[in-house]
Amino acid sequence: MPDSPLSAARPVADLSSALAVLRENGGRVSTSRRALLQVLFDATSPLSVEHLAAQAVPSLDVPSTYRTLERLEEVGLVRHVHLGHGPGLYELTHQTEREYAWCESCGKAASIEPDRLDAARSLIEQSIGYRPRFGHFPLVGLCADCLSAGRHGHHH
Amino acid sequence: MPDSPLSAARPVADLSSALAVLRENGGRVSTSRRALLQVLFDATSPLSVEHLAAQAVPSLDVPSTYRTLERLEEVGLVRHVHLGHGPGLYELTHQTEREYAWCESCGKAASIEPDRLDAARSLIEQSIGYRPRFGHFPLVGLCADCLSAGRHGHHH
Numbered sequence: 001m002p003d004s005p006l007s008a009a010r011p012v013a014d015l016s017s018a019l020a021v022l023r024e025n026g027g028r029v030s031t032s033r034r035a036l037l038q039v040l041f042d043a044t045s046p047l048s049v050e051h052l053a054a055q056a057v058p059s060l061d062v063p064s065t066y067r068t069l070e071r072l073e074e075v076g077l078v079r080h081v082h083l084g085h086g087p088g089l090y091e092l093t094h095q096t097e098r099e100y101a102w103c104e105s106c107g108k109a110a111s112i113e114p115d116r117l118d119a120a121r122s123l124i125e126q127s128i129g130y131r132p133r134f135g136h137f138p139l140v141g142l143c144a145d146c147l148s149a150g151r152h153g154h155h156h
Numbered sequence: 157m158p159d160s161p162l163s164a165a166r167p168v169a170d171l172s173s174a175l176a177v178l179r180e181n182g183g184r185v186s187t188s189r190r191a192l193l194q195v196l197f198d199a200t201s202p203l204s205v206e207h208l209a210a211q212a213v214p215s216l217d218v219p220s221t222y223r224t225l226e227r228l229e230e231v232g233l234v235r236h237v238h239l240g241h242g243p244g245l246y247e248l249t250h251q252t253e254r255e256y257a258w259c260e261s262c263g264k265a266a267s268i269e270p271d272r273l274d275a276a277r278s279l280i281e282q283s284i285g286y287r288p289r290f291g292h293f294p295l296v297g298l299c300a301d302c303l304s305a306g307r308h309g310h311h312h
Binding site: 082085101103104110112116117119120123124127128129130131132133134136137139140141142143144147154 | 238241257259260266268272273275276279280283284285286287288289290292293295296297298299300303310
């Protein structure tokens with residue numbers, strides 16, 4: 001569905017607000033939903049489905065974790081980002097969505113404040129007509145460490 | 157292997173030069189290699205494994221097409237790019253590698269001359285320390301058509 005809108009983000013400050021959003025949207029506050037939200041509130045970076053399943057208390061299986069994350073994404077509490085070749089990584093939504101840079105040599109991801117790229121974004125839009133967005137897919141390149149070490153290979 | 161070098165690109169101008177590169181590298185000039193190279197020389201944009209398999213004369217099955225492409229990639233005649241969520245798309249290598257922009261709303265890909273992004277690239281490197289490369293993974297954003305139509309959803 002090329003034209004489907006993004007799920008509207010519903011960023012919240014804490015677990016109880018997240019549970020309130022679930023209830024508003026007719027969602028049950030199941031053990032798995034509560035457990036995954038707790039892991040996401042404790043996380044400092046986007047996490048894989050496998051990691052989330054293992055960190056949840058009680059621990060969950062991967063298929064049900066995946067279904068729960070999809071539901072949390074539908075109501076706007078969660079989103080996923082594609083850092084590298086693998087499947088998406090999940091995080092809570094934010095008022096101002098984070099953007100990411102990802103090093104294709106070492107695989108290191110960095111969260112970037114969107115306004116730090118505003119000048120470059122305008123320049124790129126003027127030059128090629130595309131307005132860059134590095135939220136769902138990151139800006140890919142070489143990080144400072146790999147640049148100074150002369151590493152330029154591909155991360156697999 | 158994070159530090160593995162890229163396969164050195166060995167761009168060539170025509171099919172007979174490509175076959176010469178294969179022979180130099182101890183590779184057999186099999187029917188499937190010749191057929192796939194012919195499709196790639198005729199192509200105007202990167203193609204999926206399935207598309208390449210079907211277009212080849214004689215037509216090939218997908219697993220052997222995949223293996224042949226891997227071999228062509230090892231010798232530097234071919235590379236793949238990731239446009240969107242799916243698996244890689246294949247094209248011939250070029251002296252100056254192409255970069256791509258991909259619209260996350262409508263899925264349209266555009267080939268961009270790398271030097272058109274040089275100013276923005278410098279600005280981004282100064283700002284966040286990453287030097288962008290949009291060859292293996294594209295620059296992702298919204299194309300001019302989707303921007304003017306107010307479309308900003310995600311392509312699936």
